[in-house]
Amino acid sequence: MRIIDHFIAGGTAGLGQTRRSPVYDPNTGAVQAEVVLGGAVTLERAIGAAQAAQPAWAATNPQRRARVLFRFKELVETHMAELAHLLSSEHGKVIADSRGDIQRGLEVVEFACGAPHVLKGEYTEGAGPGIDVYSMRQPIGIGAGITPFNFPAMIPLWMGAVAVSVGNAFICKPSERDPSVPVRLAELFLEAGLPAGIFQVVHGDKEMVDAILDHPAIAAVSFVGSSDIANYVYERGAANGKRVQAMGGAKNHGVVMPDADLDQVVNDLLGAAFGSAGERCMALPVVVPVGHDTAERLRAKLVAAIQALRIGVSTDTDAHYGPVVTAAAKAKIESWIGRAADEGAEIVIDGRGFALQGHEDGFFVGPTLIDHVTDTMDSYHNEIFGPVLQIVRAKDFDEAVALPSKHQYGNGVALFTRNGHAAREFAKRVQVGMVGINVPIPVPVAYHSFGGWKRSGFGDTNQHGMEGVKFWTKVKTITQRWPDGSAEMGNSFVIPTMG
Incomplete structure (x- = not known):
């Protein structure tokens, strides 16, 4: 029986865990594999690898990070047939639809390759006497994605590509129903030059979800699934001080x-x-x-x-x-x-x-x-x-x-x-x-953003596009003055203004 393990720190975890869940072939109804289910201990291992790798990745200039994404895109295209067959074997969708699943994810990878441009901040010269103000976007650190069974390639790429392109480490918790494709994507990221620990995959059920929502090192969580679970993820994650976007169900x-x-x-x-x-x-x-x-x-x-x-x-x-x-x-x-x-x-x-x-x-x-x-x-x-x-x-x-x-x-x-x-x-x-x-499935292109209203979306930030960049980054604003020494600056006890 094939065993699907976690992908942590650049390889399979090998933690010897015995709690497992069957992975079916929907075409035959037969069990074709078992996926290892983890929890807090597994997540802690992934967090340690992310913490070790993320500072250097964040310090890598955006253009070099983009080159890794370009190479990753090429590798996914090279392995498209393999990935599509693997996806269909666990999900059940026809091969052509699986290829579309992967391609839709790659379109967000293409957008993420432009991170050097979208990370540019704002600058105002002379906002006050000798004062300039500028802003920068910096990574949040470690983010997590909890992804659904129905798009095992597209949704991990929607989340993960943007998250890593702006300098974060990303931990993906895919559905235990069809977990193999996210692991294969993690392997291809590594082959493309992404450092070990930056894109990792952990498997699990509610125990793993709760560990993600509770872990203090995870700054942001993105979720796609049913509305009841989306509401739960949003409330528990937000209560723990996390930034959360949780996409729920639909009746279009x-x-x-x-x-x-x-x-x-x-x-x-x-x-x-x-x-x-x-x-x-x-x-x-x-x-x-x-x-x-x-x-x-x-x-x-x-x-x-x-x-x-x-x-x-x-x-x-x-x-x-x-x-x-x-x-x-x-x-x-x-x-x-x-x-x-x-x-x-x-x-x-x-x-x-x-x-x-x-x-x-x-x-x-x-x-x-x-x-x-x-x-x-x-x-x-x-x-x-x-x-x-x-x-x-x-x-x-x-x-x-x-x-x-x-x-x-x-x-x-x-x-x-x-x-x-x-x-x-x-x-x-x-x-x-x-x-x-006159468009029956109005999924926005990758450089716009995806998100529903009411019980279809919890949180105030959408998926991918500039909304995704905002979700996976935090803004820092700097107000600076360089006195030239020509005039004395006296004490002031009133709030500073630029008038």
């Missing part, structure tokens, strides 16, 4: 106006709702057609398109999506479908009980379409996180704007229309953090 809506190109909308919805088996925080699991006629026409097109979807194993190049990550995830998704039916919604296409021939023990869920869902139903208010698309009908534009605005989650939303005025009004009025106009 796609509003379809009567003038929208429905054929294009259906194409967009298929990928956004069913890609990666719906296991994305930026998936689009709710579509809101405006008006009865729009709903009926959209439903007819969706039924035909969904029935043509192909579900297959991760290596099937013709498959649109693969299995979900665990048997527990499959059971939870199917229970939500049953709950929607009990609440009075219409199950138009039922994905429960789907079995892939030859892989009957795999964690597969068929594509599901549910109509006549209302905003009073629990299945609407909660995150299903599977290949399930719900139709919530709106009578007019105002009702369509209100639905995502009033929802407990506020991660992403999309509007499909040809009307520029409607698009402008929607973008201005909707109470959601990321908005797409």
